[in-house]
Amino acid sequence: MAKGDIDTLVLGSANTCWRDPIDLPTLLSLLQKREDPGRWIGPVAQLFSDVPLSALKRFAERHQLSRSDLSAYFALYMGQRGDANPEVEAWLDG
Numbered sequence: 001m002a003k004g005d006i007d008t009l010v011l012g013s014a015n016t017c018w019r020d021p022i023d024l025p026t027l028l029s030l031l032q033k034r035e036d037p038g039r040w041i042g043p044v045a046q047l048f049s050d051v052p053l054s055a056l057k058r059f060a061e062r063h064q065l066s067r068s069d070l071s072a073y074f075a076l077y078m079g080q081r082g083d084a085n086p087e088v089e090a091w092l093d094g
Helices: 003-012 024-033 038-048 054-060 066-078 087-093
Strands: none
Touching: 003 024, 003 038, 003 054, 003 066, 024 038, 038 066, 054 066, 054 087, 066 087
């Protein structure tokens, strides 16, 4: 898979159902700065619920997002929403 392909896959999965899609710089900024997702709550929630774990890992590695950073973001903003992906949650807890 080419470098840009993982971004395309992740953004495509995250933006599937939303009229207001998130772009890569915005998504990375939210995650890196642990900012409230605000109007992008849907796409950000889908990042954690619908993106396959293998793709999420490649995306995180490519953009130097640590598992602990993603776990902290998930705990702050996503954990209470009820959107679940047991495989991703187990990895984040690991």
